Amino acid sequence: MTIEDLIELYPTGRIQQTKASSEWLSLPIAGSYFILAKEALQETEIRLLETIFPSKESIVDHKKHPWYDYLFNQTALESDGTFRIIQFQIKKPKDFLQSEWENSIQEIFPNFEDFFFTTENDGALIEKYYKNHYTLEDIQSIFLTLDADFDSSTTAFVGNFFQANEHLPNLFQEEQYIFKQEAQNLRGKSAFSLPDVALHYFTKEAMNQSKIITTFASQLVLTSEIRQIILALWHNQGNISSAAKDLYMHRNTLHYRLEKFYEQTGLSLKRMDDLVFCYLLITK
Known part of the structure; x- marks a missing residue:
């Protein structure tokens, strides 16, 4: 993302050479700061912008991590x-073993190109393509195992493979935005990728308008119970038996709930099209 x-996006913002006071958001970019009034921004918007434009007082050693400057400063x-x-x-316990956790990551991902924390709890691992790379399910299992070993809680977004050229930093910025926007809508998954959230992410603006x-x-x-049923069916690709198991509900009971919902709304959650529609309704 450029100054332009x-x-x-924010025509009320201004550019200056120094950081502003704490009532203002100061975004470092191209050797200057883009200044915005915090009172005009939502809290989630502030966190997102701070992630995309991290403070110059970065915890990253730029000499050891050239990928940081490439991705964040487009060098x-x-x-x-x-x-x-x-x-x-990652959400860490008070006695989190940071060095041991980082060593485990480096041992588990033999083809990593770079690895660093951008904040106390956020980070990125850059992995070069190789034939037998980890699948999304593999990566989810890895982080679940690490969380069990280190008493932590991790959410990860697995990006697509792209060529390392002048376009990759901008592609990474969009992946950052998707990660921050969609992580809160997922349940029971420690790792996800674009296909998991593409339908919601690319349709929510049209739905809202x-x-x-x-x-x-x-x-x-839509009661709390039916919302949980919709989510369970969605995450289980419409499989009633699997959804009932996730809901700790007897399969026949779930069938009964679905029939009642159909009678009341004319929407059958047994049909994938109706299920997709209801999923988008509750997550828009």
Whole structure:
């Protein structure tokens, strides 16, 4: 993201050479600061912008981690090939064994190109493509195992493989945004990738702007129980037996709930199209 992009998104912002006071958000970019009033921003928006434009007082040793400057400051990088970036956010216990955790990561990912924390709890691992790379399920199992060993809680976004060229930093910024926006909508997954959230991410703006959807949603009474049922069915690809197991509900009871919902709404959660529609309604 360039200064021009920021000005287009935030026309009330200004550029200056020094950081502003604490009431203002100071985003370091291109040797200057882009200044925004915090009172005009939502808290989630502030956290997202601070992630995309980390403070110059970075905890990263730039000499040891050239990928940091490449991704965040768009400097040149002497590296050829195809890479993916695994972003992670970790909740640590008070006695977290940081060095041991980092050593474990480096041992588990033999083809990592770079690895660093950008904040106390956020970081990135850059992995070069190789034939037998870890699948998403492998990575989820890895972080679940590490969380069990270190008493931590980790959420990771597994990026796509891209060429290391002038476009990758901008692609990474969009992946950062997707990670921050979509992580809160997932349940029971310690790792996810774009296909897991693409339907919601790329349709939510249209859903929010639709008067039909707004009116329909206001007329449709969705209890907490039916919301959990919709999510369970969605995460189990519509499989009723698996969803019932996740809900700690007898399969026949779930069938009964689905029939009642159909009678009340005309929407059958046994049909994938209706299930997708209801999923988008509760997550828009």
